[in-house]
Amino acid sequence: MKKQRIDGQETRLRLLDAASMVFAKKGFWETTNADICKVAQVNTASVNYHFGGKEELYISAWKYSFDKSLEAHPQDGGVPPEASPKDRLRGRILSFLQRVADPKTYEIEIMHKEMACPTGLLHKIVHSSLKTLNDGFKTIVAELLGKDANEKQILFCHMNIVNMCFGFVHYIHLSRLPIDDQNDMNDVVEIDVKDFADYVLIFSMAGINSIRKENRNSSTLSENNSKKKKRKAGNK
Amino acid sequence: MKKQRIDGQETRLRLLDAASMVFAKKGFWETTNADICKVAQVNTASVNYHFGGKEELYISAWKYSFDKSLEAHPQDGGVPPEASPKDRLRGRILSFLQRVADPKTYEIEIMHKEMACPTGLLHKIVHSSLKTLNDGFKTIVAELLGKDANEKQILFCHMNIVNMCFGFVHYIHLSRLPIDDQNDMNDVVEIDVKDFADYVLIFSMAGINSIRKENRNSSTLSENNSKKKKRKAGNK
Amino acid sequence: MKKQRIDGQETRLRLLDAASMVFAKKGFWETTNADICKVAQVNTASVNYHFGGKEELYISAWKYSFDKSLEAHPQDGGVPPEASPKDRLRGRILSFLQRVADPKTYEIEIMHKEMACPTGLLHKIVHSSLKTLNDGFKTIVAELLGKDANEKQILFCHMNIVNMCFGFVHYIHLSRLPIDDQNDMNDVVEIDVKDFADYVLIFSMAGINSIRKENRNSSTLSENNSKKKKRKAGNK
Amino acid sequence: MKKQRIDGQETRLRLLDAASMVFAKKGFWETTNADICKVAQVNTASVNYHFGGKEELYISAWKYSFDKSLEAHPQDGGVPPEASPKDRLRGRILSFLQRVADPKTYEIEIMHKEMACPTGLLHKIVHSSLKTLNDGFKTIVAELLGKDANEKQILFCHMNIVNMCFGFVHYIHLSRLPIDDQNDMNDVVEIDVKDFADYVLIFSMAGINSIRKENRNSSTLSENNSKKKKRKAGNK
DNA sequence: AATGAATGAGCCTTCATTCAT
């Protein structure tokens, strides 16, 4: 019962688990195959045997982590499409933060490192993943901003939201570091995911509403302007 | 001919310039001394001659970039301390984004990579730099939130603001990449710093105000509650 | 074809053999890993793979040579402890010289170089090895000198003996050099180990006896002196 | 008065002094030009400027030390050629040991290192120096051994003497080492040159006499044998 | 399928030497 995959997938899976963890912790460049194989308790040659090389393992590890992550945390946070935009936004924010905080998935952490220090190997894959993420937010944001919103507003709004979420990665990363490396970091505060999500949501809604209101005013204004113009015209 | 051996700082500076650029573009691990020296058009051994090693060059390059950056973009954005909190916040946000966007300084980009893929070499230095940054925002945020705000609120608010700013690094990084690497990234939008700063400011102020209002309500509520209690007590 | 990857000790042994020879011939500093690996007909990286580095290989090679040497030439020269001191001395001298002359062990030659140009890597190991050597001689020398001998006499006597032996190393070294280097050394005489040992023994015994006789005389003298003094005292 | 050689020989001499010391302490290979120039407090380029390279400096430093040494300690120890062989032997032994012990000359120490770890640079020079040394001893030894001695006896006798002397180098070297390196060497005994010389002389004379006596006996014996034979023959 | 042994490319670094002043 314990050993489910004696069929030669055992090693492969051990490698994927180890790789995603180590890559997430150290990044592609500082990680050596030996590091991974030590954790996976397999032979160094296994990397090449099963994946063909370090680069391929890296890609596979990310995909593996990505699938695992999506399975555990659906992007919409379990909120149905017919729910209110605000609820759906909350769902997505929470989902993202939970993916980051889940100590068993490394998708976001790897992606974050990849964005900062690109290897080029995950460019396409990360790009499409980010696009999915962004589009999810974009739709909701557009809905919340209303029909008066222009492209730039939608872009900046969802960027802000996504960026607030991404910042969370650093904290998680720090809090996961071995204690030795935190010497001078004793002010690392333990942050609760839901608390953080609340604040991101507040900022998001407040920001969006602020822009929406502004849009309304200026559009009303322009309507008024039109009326005035019309009157003026009529007065002629 | 080439200008060589003039005052011994020529090469040193060329190395610092090249190093900060290459380190910012590739990160510490993917960068080789040869890469830097090629850009600086100096001999590989120069790194050791002038700095003692790759690691020391890395540290020096960051400091160099940091100094250059601060000189060009004061952290308060040139806004005097007696200005309104909102103006000071705008100043800081703009200052930070400009430091990121300035194609001649690499301070933030290196720091960002260092946070994502730590070498351990800049831990202390980056930590203190981040602390300065955070404290600057924190003070203003606390002021804006008013005296009813608790620590958690201040923390999350300034985190959100800083995170919104940091997200900008990715966009700058992408837009600076050589064209070859942007193959599939044709949807990278050219972003104007001031525009982006406006939106970060709107979100920040809206979020802060939202929390502030909530605080006020709940405190009024509790006052009312006290009054009611007193009445009840009086009715006894 | 070549026998490779049989049991993983093949390469290791080839390295040890080559290393002890080359180190003995050139010393630590002039020897490069490439030199050794060329002789051993293995890849340069093998040094690090099997030993972790040049220094460790150096240490291992000495130990290897030391063990081999002791196995072939027991320090007491096969002379039993109950034999006469002179025979035991002869045994030790011969054993040492044979260890030096044996073209298959490099223990002494490496040690000699290490004493002249210390790397610091063999300090402890050589020191203890020398101590064993010295102590072996010391005991016999003390026995031969008799109970009247003082510490200084024992020290200098066994130093002289050891030094006479060590001088043999140079001759062996010269005679082992490639012919090219011996251009002007055509007067290097082929020396027979046993002949040399005989002379060292003669000098050793003669020197020791000379000192012993002196000791006896002076002690007799002092006895006489005491007697004379007593007489003088009695005459008072 | 202080600066006697302001004429561009100042630096040259400083280099020679520093070089002979450092080369004696570390040997050719572990010594870097920088080491020497640091001690000499001159620029690194000076080595090449004044001597043309490290190797030439090495040779010059040895010659410099050699001359200085001979000047201070004449090889015959100041004993006139008409003195008794034993006195002349004592003179030579003492002279050699004093050359070794003199903290201002490095001739022997460099030569000793060169013999152990040859660079090839001093081969000729050292060889002729050794030959002079050996020949000096050889003549005296031959005289002491008497006319019955054969070549082999002379060779081994003077080798033994020279070897006893050379062993002294190690002790001097150890006692000159910085204290840090002597951690486990606390049993390094301070040795008095004259004491040591005495013992070398005792061993030398005793050994030589022992051989001489043996020669005499065997020659007498052969004479007797002849006589006996003659008698026997006469008795017939 | 999996592994221990072995390899080669490439990197950082050292150091003697050269260059321009």
Add this chain to the structure above:
DNA sequence: GATGAATGAAGGCTCATTCAT
């Protein structure tokens, strides 16, 4: 005459990869 700056050659080491079992 002397020096600080700069260089190129070479060494030790790391590490992804390959080989033979």
